[in-house]
Each structure stands twice: as C-alpha cells, then as structure tokens.
Amino acid sequence: MDDCIFCKIANHVIESDYVYEDEYVTAFKDAEPQAPVHVLIVPKQHYVNFSDDIPGEVLAAIGHAIKEVAAKTGIDKDGYRVISNAGDNADQVVKHLHVHVLGGEFLGTGLLPEK
Numbered sequence: 001m002d003d004c005i006f007c008k009i010a011n012h013v014i015e016s017d018y019v020y021e022d023e024y025v026t027a028f029k030d031a032e033p034q035a036p037v038h039v040l041i042v043p044k045q046h047y048v049n050f051s052d053d054i055p056g057e058v059l060a061a062i063g064h065a066i067k068e069v070a071a072k073t074g075i076d077k078d079g080y081r082v083i084s085n086a087g088d089n090a091d092q093v094v095k096h097l098h099v100h101v102l103g104g105e106f107l108g109t110g111l112l113p114e115k
C-alpha cells in the first residue's frame with residue numbers, strides 16, 4: 001500500500017533501525033519504546049492484522065522472527081512479552097500487521113494495562 005508507513009519501512013523505502021530481516025518479514029526498533037527492548041516484527045506484504053488471510057509461510061516467518069529478535073537483543077534468557085493489537089478494542093494504531101516484542105526488564109504481572 002502506497003501510504004502505509006510499515007510497508008515503506010519493511011521494504012526499505014524508508015530506512016529504520018533494523019534488528020532482523022528475512023524473505024517475508026522485517027524487524028525494527030519501535031520509535032517510542034515502552035521497554036528497554038521494544039522491537040516490531042512486520043511482514044513485507046501488507047496485511048491489516050491476524051484476522052486477514054495470511055499465508056502459512058508468513059505466519060511461520062513471524063514465529064521464527066520472534067525467536068531471532070529475542071536472541072539478537074539478548075532478552076531470550078530473562079524473558080519477554082509478545083503482543084499484537086488487532087482492531088479498535090485493542091487500540092491498533094498502525095493498520096499493517098505487526099507484532100511487538102518487549103523485554104529487558106520485568107514487564108509486570110497480568111496482560112492488560114490499567115484501563
């Protein structure tokens with residue numbers, strides 16, 4: 001999509017601070033990190049969120065990228081959290097599928113921030 005920021009970053013039309021890349025996905029540091037390590041894993045093709053029809057190889061690449069990002073950023077040993085916001089109730093801001101990988105400190109108990 002022409003006007004999609006994550007399409008541009010994932011395909012190097014706009015450069016970013018990359019952590020990992022393969023044929024299907026790109027991972028780069030979040031511009032407004034909410035933890036010492038905050039990386040976004042983004043498919044190179046445009047999908048809105050996990051409710052789209054996403055090919056199996058892309059889903060597998062996202063799963064593999066989580067492991068790669070955790071190892072490369074050194075959060076694999078102490079632990080990390082993986083989040084993907086989908087739609088309005090999750091407050092998905094960027095409408096291009098992305099997975100947040102957060103770590104580098106204790107992230108708190110429970111899944112939900114205070115509402």
Ligand code: 5GP
Nearest residue numbers: 005016028029030031032085091092093094
């Ligand atoms: P969402 O709320 O859609 O799950 O999260 C979108 C995330 O993308 C936010 O954490 C925000 O900081 C990040 N973000 C938005 N625009 C950019 C950008 O241009 N570059 C980078 N690196 N991160 C971005």
Ligand code: ZN
Nearest residue numbers: 004007046096
């Ligand atoms: Zn896009």
